[in-house]
Amino acid sequence: MIDKHWASAADAVADISDGSSLAVGGFGLSGNPIALIEALLAQGTKDLSVVSNNCGVDDWGLGVLLAARRIRKMTSSYVGENREFERQFLSGELELELTPQGTLAEKLRAGGSGIAAFFTQTGVGTQVAEGGLPRRYAPDGSIAVASPVKDVRTFDNGQGPREYVLEEAITTDFSLVHALAGDRHGNLVFNKAARNFNPLAAMAGRICIAQVEELVEPGVLDPDRIHLPGVFVHRVVEVGRDIPKRIERRTVATEGS
Structure with missing residues (x-):
């Protein structure tokens, strides 16, 4: 056992x-x-x-x-x-x-x-997908580390073409x-x-x-x-x-x- x-x-x-x-x-x-x-x-x-x-x-x-x-x-x-x-x-x-x-x-x-990664509609058209979200600030208040740009692709799931953002697991x-x-x-x-x-x-x-x-x-x-x-x-x-x-x-x- x-x-x-x-x-x-x-x-x-x-x-x-x-x-x-x-x-x-x-x-x-x-x-x-x-x-x-x-x-x-x-x-x-x-x-x-x-x-x-x-x-x-x-x-x-x-x-x-x-x-x-x-x-x-x-x-x-x-x-x-x-x-x-x-x-x-x-x-x-x-x-x-x-x-x-x-x-x-x-x-x-x-x-x-x-599963290594997946596509989702959540975040398309925002900084989640486009990057630039502050991840760490510098002491002077500027952005020291920003989120990266993510891969966005278009899929047709039967309801017409829509954009999806790739998110890693x-x-x-x-x-x-x-x-x-x-x-x-x-x-x-x-x-x-x-x-x-x-x-x-x-x-x-x-x-x-x-x-x-x-x-x-x-x-x-x-x-x-x-x-x-x-x-x-x-x-x-x-x-x-x-x-x-x-x-x-x-x-x-x-x-x-």
Whole structure:
């Protein structure tokens, strides 16, 4: 039997070295693999290139690595909830590859599926395709690194000719994800909104490390209920059902409203 269970988050991330690339699951604060992130923070790994929908908030999720100056580059689709993210980017301390959200999801999925690149209509006629988006600023506020021009081709998919931009797939050295349950073979089940970028990030990592709230024996999970097969997962760490889960914004209505 292939037993992918690891004793602790610290053990599971121990070989993530300086300069590694990571795909990290989560959307906002939902489904953040916080135990693995905190283990990486404690370990002191730096100069990381991270692919994730966003960078958490100032004191949670990937935001804790950012605040400790451990992240060199972010590939994301959203910046808005993290002031330190904004500050580091505008000051030239952080490189940012801003990517449309659906394109980012497909880049991760394609990478995990062995697809080198794909064409999409998203971004045609904008700086996404035409280049010039700031990726890193200089200290004086000028653009030090800009996005490149991408290949645009015309295809007729039965609805007339349309332009499409070529997007390259993403693969990373490691991926960090959070799941509700997993077995010792690495099969994972995600809970509701935590099934966001987690399966896609898991696919893109050459070594996928999953924190699970509950670890079960092989055969316990209903095969029809499994969201990600164990072929994509290499290490599983049980973190318990009581692991903290932050809510990014809580909105409540008054009674009768």
